[in-house]
Amino acid sequence: MIMAKYRDNDPIVEISDPQIAWDETELERIQLELKVFQKDYKGVDAIDTRNLSEAERRKYCRQLVEGAFQLLRLRSQDYPECFEACVCRCLGSHALEAHLWSRWSGYKEVMIKLRDMAYFSELHGKYHILPATTVVASIVVKKLRKVGTGGLDESTCLMMRYKVFEFAHASVKHFNEQGNKITRTKHAIPNWKPKVLKVETPGSFGETGLSQPIPHKSFGMEDTKSQVGMMLKSQMPLLPVTTTTTKKITRVQAVDLVVPHMVKIMKELWSTTTNDECAASLTKEIVIVLPPEIKEWLQVWSRQAGKQEVEIWVREATEDLETYEWGETQVVQGRPAAEPIYAAINELEELHNENVPSVATRHKLQEGTTMIRHYVMGMEEKWKEWAYKELSKELLECQGAIATDVSFIRCSLEEDDERCWKKRRANMEHAANDDGAKTNWLP
Known part of the structure; x- marks a missing residue:
């Protein structure tokens, strides 16, 4: 069964054939029948694949491809074009002469396609x-x-991860329809999530490939409301809030701060840089708790170094204190400011309580004030609702424009990829017809 979607006459096809794992018993039977072609077979009937005529090579490749079709539970006569193409591929890649997986002449082409297949599988979440x-x-x-393969190499891992052999029968079945290219199935990869990290760029994209998949996300109204809410909140003015923090310093702490600078000044002969560092480290509170002898030293030093502010601090620190506490006031941004209308209503309510002696009159004024408050609150909600609609509309338009741009980029890359596959296929077919030629699989 084939499900096709069309875009500008360029079909994107998804095949629905199920995974079919071959029978290991059947694999062993076929391997036994074809043991004479196996690399490490040492029997007297072993075939020396290094010295074969062209007719023998073609004959043996046909036998091996026939065995592969049997393993996939397919009959070669039902797929003659695919069968012949596979025979040509084995001939062109010297499958009979291969003695190490990574040295097989078809290995490079297999790795390119495996990586491309892995990329597209992770991009779309489908095998x-x-x-x-x-x-x-x-x-x-x-x-x-x-x-x-000399161990669990990259190709083996990719084949296992993306069920290459389990879907091999589908590759044969849809050979003619798909033009012998990588094809998407409708089967989802378990626990797939759009990748945010960089994924292997397909070889056919070259330098124009995506550095990471574009996550498929539909923007719902709840997302938009959340964004609008943040925008509205960000526009609400914040009242400054004054906070006071109590701080404390002891004589021991002050001495530990000042003495290293004193030593450095005397050692470096009153250099300008050292003087500036010492002045920058001092505060009025530190000077207050210093012992008298250090205050005297600071007074002389500040006068000679031209640090007038420090000289004033020393002159004013007449008490011999070992501990000093003070409060530091800081103005920070607070909660969103109340609307002026609410401040006016609050003030009216306070006036009612203070200046209206009659209980009945005060009660009536309070009712009226409450009605005004509720009316203003209702109008505020209507304004917020209107603001939500306007901002939601603007956000949705922006999101739609972005989605359109992303779709255009994806379509352009897919079209480039299709052209590259066609060129690569032409190279492969040309190489298959020339047994002695060295195949260049890159487009």
Whole structure:
């Protein structure tokens, strides 16, 4: 079953074929039948794949591809074009001669497509399938000829993570429809979340690829209201609030602060920089609790260094105090200011209580004031509702414009990717027809 969506006559197809894990018993049976082609087989009937004629190479590649189709529970006669393309791919990539997975001439092309497939899978949250020729050739080399990977390499991890072999049958089935390219399935990756970290850029994008997937997020009204609320709150004036903090300093603390500067001044012969540092470290409160002998030293020093403010502090610190407490006042931004109308209503209520002797009159005035307050509050709510609507409209328009731009960028990249795949496919087909040519898989 195929579900297609169209955009400017460029189909984006999702296949719905289920995952099918092959039977390990069947794999062992096919491997036994084709053991003569396996890399480490040492039997007397082993085939020396290094010295074969062209006819023999084609014959043996057909046998191996036939084995791969059987493993996928498919009949080669039902998919003749795909079968022949896979045979050509095995011939062109020298699948018979491979003795190490990473040295196989088709390895580079497989890795490019695996990374691209991983990128698109993480971008859309859906499993993607490899081109049939890529996955079948990989089965031939990796599973049927048992060419080792030398451990759990990157390609093996990607194949396991994105169910490459489980979807291999779908790659063959949709070979003609998809043009032998990476195709999206409708099967969601479990626990998938849009990535915010950088994801591997697909090789076919080159320098124009996205550095990270664009998260798919629909902007709901609740999100917009929250944003509008923050904007409205940010525009409300804040009343300054005065706070007073009690601070305390002892003589021991003051001496510890001042003595190092005194020593440095005497050592460096009253340098301007040292004098400035000492003056900057002093405060009136520190000077107050210093012992008399240090005050005398500071008085002489401040006069000679031209630090008039310190000289005044010393002159005024006539008491011999060992502890001093003082309050520091600081003005900070407070809660949002009340509207002037509410301040006026509050003042009216206070006047009622103070200047109206009659209880009945005072009660009537209070009722009237309460009605005014409720009316103003109602008008305020209506204003806020109007402001929400206006700001919501503006935000939604901006979000829509952003979504349109993102969609355009994504479509442009997908179109570039399609052109790159077509060029790469042409290179692959050309290389498959020239057995001795060294294939360049990059577009």
